[in-house]
Amino acid sequence: MKYCLSAFLLALTLVAPAAFAHEYSQGQVKVDHPWSRPTPPGTPMGVGYMSISNSGDSDVTLIGAATPRAGHVSIHETSMHDGVMRMQPVKGGLTIPAGATVDLKPHSFHLMLEKLDSPLQEGERIPLTLTFEGAKSMDVKLAVEPLDGGVMKEHGMDHSGHEMDHSDH
């Protein structure tokens, strides 16, 4: 399963999210191209990716997120430990330093949409509220972008791998 997860993440890295760009600005925070992946029926978890920029002169920390479509949203980080890909919660939130941009993307930081009420469908826009420390909360929409056929199969594996990974902790 661990191997499958790594293969999936590699595959995702090679598939550039092309579709459509959209961005949201509020005060010093800009959220660029929030997007997600369709989920197979019965899969309880989806992902959220975006790029967050902080043009202010003080740090901003993403401390939470919520959507009506999921029971819970976590901020995760994917990292390598002894050659094994792992996901774990980002403790204390994800800080976007003054003047910096942090990318939530495959293989790295991401939001985990847990306990989905129904599968995420290609073309949907998922309302998402981002909660920051140092900036106001922000409403954005995750665009659910298409998967190509080749990635679909491994996408399913990712979620089983992910669940297994969580049970380790």
Ligand SMILES: [Cu+2]
């Ligand atoms: Cu995760």
